[in-house]
Amino acid sequence: MKRSILFLVIVLLSNALCSAQSLNEQVNKAYAAKEYGKAISMLEAEAAKQKKDGLESPQLYYNLGNAYFRSNNIAKAMLYYERALLLNPGDRDTRANIEFARTKIEDKFADKGDFFLSDWYNGIRNLASSNTWSNISIGLFIVFLLCLSLFLFDKRVIVKQTVFYTGIVIIVLFVFCNLFAFRHKYNIENRNTAIIMAGAVSAYSAPNAGDKEVFTLHAGSKVEILKKDGNWVEIEIISGDVGWVEADKLEII
Structure with missing residues (x-):
């Protein structure tokens, strides 16, 4: 009985390893052919599969960030780089890629700084x-x-x-x-940060598009979510400014 269980575990681990190697090979081939959309589809499918099993991989998110960056989708690239960094904050490559990707974002707010x-x-x-x-x-x-x-x-x-x-x-x-x-x-x-996904988003002084516009954000900017009110969320940006935006304009990291 013990031998049967051990054999089953070995088989399952071997299958998982082969599956991971196969995915890496397919993604590398897509990269080599500059088929970034194909690479993204495979990586997104694997990420969805892992999430369904209650798993997350910083390396997978990092690779997705690279694929989206190559396809010039900076907002998605920032989203997955930030997710990778959330899981593995000590990774220097991820931090370096985030800093480089930020140079491609239109918004250049001054950092309010911390103590x-x-x-x-x-x-x-x-x-x-x-x-x-x-x-x-x-x-x-x-x-x-x-x-x-x-x-x-x-x-x-x-x-x-x-x-x-x-x-x-x-x-x-x-x-x-x-x-x-x-x-x-x-x-x-308890994830309370997000990336602006829409091209340009207006932030208002209250959760209503008819209120005063306080600032505008563009795709790729990172925000902190302070609270929610229906289809609106109150956000704070790096400069310390606060405003309300529609929830469907951003995606939680």
Whole structure:
């Protein structure tokens, strides 16, 4: 019975690996032939399949971003680059592609900036994914237990002093790693950022097209969703300006 189960697991893993390799080969062939639309169709189908199974792949989103960028669809490229970055914030290639894609966007709003400690905190947090921070936390906890054992059972004063202060540092790092992991997981489960998909979108002072227009956004711009009201959403842009736009003009990251 155990051998049968093991054999079944091996077969399933082999099929999954072969399927992934086959998809990569087909996408690479489409790229080589500059058939970006074909590559997008295959990658979108795989993304939909994974999402149905409750899965998401930052690498798949990254490849989709590249394919859309090649086809000159900057809004879709930004959408998938940002999704890839949300899942894997430490990936430098994704960040570099986002920065380059932003140069193709019409909107050039000045960044309102954040408090330097907030920038520092977010910069460190975004060095790794939630899973990585969780794994680091587990490692730190194991080291803390070793330090605690030495503190309790080793009679030498110098050892007790060393592991005591080391333990304090480990506890602080452990807390921060867990905070980083929790925040990343929260951001993934409660997505409140979006990309403008329409060519040009007017933002109003209230959820009504008859109200005062406060600014205009173009395809590819990233916004933060503050709240919803029917078919309208209140958004904040990088400059700190706030306005209401129709919900169907953007897509959640």
